[in-house]
Amino acid sequence: MKKFTPSEIEQKWQKIWDQKQIYKADLNSSRSKYIAMSMFNYPSGAGIHIGHAMNYTISDVMARYKRQQGYESYHPIGWDAFGLPAENYAIKTGVSPQQSMAQIIPSYHKQYKAMGWSNDWSKEISTHEPRYYKWTQWIFSQMYKNGLAYQEARMQWWCSKCQTVLANEQIIDGKCWRHDGADDPIVEKKEVKQWFFKITDYADELLEATDALDWSEVVKTAQKNWIGKSKGAEIEFKLSEGSEAIKVFTTRPDTLFGATFLVLASEHDLVDKITTKEQKAEVEKYVKESTKKTEVERQASKEKTGVFTGAYAINPINNQEIPIWVADYVLVGYGTGAIMAVPAHDERDNEFAIRFGLDISKVVDTKINDITSEGLMINSGEYNGIQSSDAREKIVADLEKKGLAKEKTTFKIRDWSVSRQRYWGAPIPIINCQKCGPVLVPDEQLPVVLPELDDYAPSGDGRSALARAKVWLEIDCPKCGGKGERETDTLDTYICSSWYFLRYFDPQNTDKIFDSTIANKWMPIDFYNGGDHATAHMIYARFITRFFHKLGLVDDPEPFKKFLFNGKIMASDGQMFSKSKGNGVDPLEIINQGYGSDSLRVYLMFAAPLDLWIRWDPQGVPGAYRFLNRIWNIAQEFIDNDKDNTESEEVLRLIHPVIKKVTEDLENQKYNTAIASMMKLTNELYELKAKAGFIGSNSWLFALKSLIQLVAPFAPHTADELWSQFGYEYSVNKDHWPQWQDKYLVSDTTTIVIQVNGKVRANIQVPTDSPEQDILDLAVANEKINTIIGNNPVKKSIYIKNKLVNLVV
């Protein structure tokens, strides 16, 4: 009897898979397509850890399962290579990021292959290669040409450690996402000229399409909140003096009679113009201080702050003169950067009014403790007595006739800032001409190749290291031929990752970003998973795909048909894995201990439902190993034994329900219960073997063969080895999935539970589908039941077919 030696068989099969290219997908195949993938990886010097092992195994199992079912299954591979870590490493060591990627990526190949992931290496891509980022730059050009890319000076979040601008989603608790430790600085604001993509143009359609997605609910909610649509009205308040007017956005126009003052954001354009001489010094001081303050500081002080401008505006509904204030609780980036304050019906305004002694006027009759709810209108002139929800529309309609209001919808989502003042990214294909301003690099001159440098540190003036690359930098304007300079900003790496899945279908194309015919055959991605990026990456990818859809490049506007937001794996002590804590677990270490990657894969997929966070259990892999070893041993026993041609219904009734269960569980990514049912089956086969010894029968062979097929997505090496030992044609990992037969799902006898008053008292064996009366007779006749019921008459009985009977006495 052969021993189970994962280290031998895993290497053997990895070699064979490589040689025979079993996982190479034929993109033009006439089979039905299936594509499963996890978010691609950022290659770092540290290599993969157990969290990656979990992520990538999830999609590999799906890809393998579908491949076994006969689909043309594509499990692509690529690298998200641009970004700060490689650049920081380059700054420290002088080794160029290009060079370190050339070293790191091959070492990742080894790790990925050791995990037994069924990637198609022939179509590998990496975002840092010019042949890839040529098309990242092309996307920028297309955005520009379609009016969706623009440049604007804005106050931006700035990380003094990275020396770069940060997007909102890169700020965690007021600190840079890469520098969020206790000693790290809080992000600052700095005025920088930035390139933006107009994602706000797509806000509505992104939101509309969210509900229909087959995605983890948490992610859909997060995206909806992020887009943050609210319907309301824009209302114009004329100033008491002068011709200026202030527009405010409100979702509660019904409370307009209660608007007793206006508040402008510190950065609002009119602050300067309207402030009176007397108030000027105080306002200027306040504005200066509050713009310097970071988000954290603003939130930290719960006390509302603000200052009176000295100016007044006219409430358009009742012509009352109300004061205009400046306060930092009003945000410049949302709505119009100005609000009408209704202290009677808004908690923040209420707090502010109390602090500064401003008028509070109740205009909706609400419950005492709930000032923000709806009710009947009061103190509102002709609108008194009607529902506030009706007044909302009426007031807007009435003011609209006078040109003082209109219905308006606003969004929380901001345009996507895509400029980074860093070296290691795709250069923005723009030439800044002294005469013409920014001019697009002509498409035929793409890619703008990133030059290798001696020093990769940012130039300190806010520009990237590219500002020092003289030869590269200086270039004539493509429009007028005059002197120009290349843009030194590079593109946010989120752009690289927002379209990579499409390049998987045509990775070598030098003429087009991808061939639409192939892409349309393969899109959308059938299965996508990851444990991060519920908003940023997942929204950007949707945005870019929708943009491509409008360009006519893809038919389907949504990229990911199914998205699983999986949980993460933590250290045994409940902390996150981290290098500094030294609590990391290296998958290769587990594999090399002799357990093999199959056991690791089984453990990771068995430990819990995939959306749950799990703790690393050192006993888990040995447990999974034991299970595979049991399959191995029972298979060896069959091989070593004499065969007969007998059939056993008992065996078939064990295996067929498991085939059904595992198939259905895989469809729903319920891997843990799929594995549990295979473990249970294995145990039952052992029991049966001890009891009745079916080892050499046809049915036994069928059961073992099916079990090997079922376990193959999780333990592909072990499965292929046993498959070949059974003498079947290479490979179980392609086109071999068992089919269950319904006739073996039901047994001819069933256990019926007998309850008395809802409590389980006995169970009886009866022929399946017995008539109700037979069951009731048997139940009442049952000795144990009889003693419980005694002389009490059965008042009522409930019978659930083939399950239970409940006697009420």
Add this chain to the structure above:
RNA sequence: GCCGGAGUGGCGGAAUUGGUAUACGCGCGCGACUCAAAAUCGCGUGGAGCAAUCCUUGAGGGUUCGAGUCCCUCCUCCGGCACCA
């Protein structure tokens, strides 16, 4: 504060969606094999009780023949958003 999700043995977790609660695994205990250990195999394992039996899905109440599952009140934990007008 708001929006999600979840509380089940010593632990990770099952439960056909209202029908035998604790599947499967880990851990633990006992036994077989062994000079011994490991590995492997077998048996046991929610709690209380000698037992019959009783109790048990965060707490309390309700609906029902029957509730982990549905409804109400409360508590705790996790995740996301957070002065978004």
